[in-house]
Amino acid sequence: MKLSKVVAASAAVLALTATATACGSDNKDDSGSSGGGKIKVGIKYDQPGLGLKQPDGSFSGFDVDVATYVAKELGYKPSQIEFVETKSADRENALQRGDVKFIAATYSITDERKAKVDFAGPYLLAHQDLLVKADSDITKGTDLNGKKLCSVTGSTSAENVKNTIAPKANLRKYSGYSECIAGLQSGAVDAVTTDDSILAGFAAQDKYKGQFKLAGLKLSNENYGVGIKKGDSALEKKINAALTKMVGDGAWEAAVKKNFGTSYKNEPAPKVGVIVK
Template sequence: MKLRKVTAAASVALALAVTATACGSDNKHDSGSSGGNKIKVGIKFDQPGLGLKEPSGSFSGFDVDVATYVAKQLGYKPDQIEFVETKSADRENALARGDVKFIAATYSITDERKQKVDFAGPYLLAHQDLLVKSNSDISKATDLNGKKLCSVTGSTSAQNIHDTIAPKANLREYSGYSECIAGLQSGAVDAVTTDDSILAGFAAQDKYKNQFKLAGLKLSNENYGIGVKKGDATTVKKINYALAKMVSDGSWQKAVDKNFGPANYKNEPAPKTGVIVK
């Protein structure tokens, strides 16, 4: 895998360079979309293990844990955080409108997106992968020829496999990953594809315990970043400091183990801020 440094020498010294600024935020709330004594943070509401709104109204998942840690470093207690659902198609607009201060929602850093928003991080390196039944003999992408492969409507993940690796795979598009996982459980499909972190989050649910496994194929690199309104360099620096601290004090690994551990998710080491794996 090729590493591309986003900010040259500045990225290497980033955490140290902003320590004074970030520490000062512990006692002073940010303005803007934080709304005084509140901060609005964009997450997903429908991704177990990452960003999920529970029936009780509480929130769980790795992105939620990361966002909560970051908000604390910005000076906010958990009860001062207002989580806002930000669907993939609306993330850039939500930041531009000021609906949220930042977004942690399986938000892959891409050159196209960087034209519209700024990113802190990355804070997780994910990969496109396959989820199959625990007793499945599918171990590589070419095994999907003649098999039923599921992804959500509009996703390019399954199409990419069909076009480049397994042209005889039978594609199935469902409205959401929950439907794909249910189809995998019932035998309606043979495999589900998207980011391994998303698949691990579903597989880690109690109702699916020991039923599924990740193939571990690493078909792409997805560098999850925290989206910030374009031009808000101060917030980017503070969040990068918070992410570096989350890794150094062990909170990052604890969050990975808690949210993905039941799926035997073999996560990559914590990425360094400003370094993108291509």
């Protein structure tokens, strides 16, 4: 009788252990292989047309659509995506710390950044430009000499202008593009520089319509890539496959039209793995 009780107790312990193990297996890592977990994705929160957090807490923009499509191909539903704000100056750190799995946030592929993180893509070819007031006399890069120029900390755009185009420009760096646009509206700065895709998104907002214009300068080629942690070649391959599929099935073109409308004359979809210098 005593032996039977011992056997019964042991069986109960084994059953409880098996149940606990089975329950634990529902916790998804970042593989997208089971249905209960989430994936953290870095985006911008303040860029209309690209990555914007709406008052109701939802997100919109081309980068958001790209990120959602990629996450779907990795096995995640939209409800499983947790969008995390990643400002320009913190993108590499966010990937290195593991705060996010990947970043789709107007993230231009450069040799300097590739030393710290890896990239899939590119998925959009943009160009550096200037946003100025509608009545501004700034029509070319050299006109910025002696003018107040605004860009965002961590962006490569301001250094490009300061180092190669207008060395006498008075550079102002803010933490976000919304601050630069507000400064342009108030007259605190004379121009804002970054990618034309970003500037077009701001200029198209209802509250700014008619106030600003793009100078129409192609000061650089900006190959937007999906940032991932250094050395994660398996994830890079999966994301490249997702981006190729997005272009092939028409979802890329649909996202461009939805988010940029007619205000932005985009380049054709770039070929994955090909960087335009």
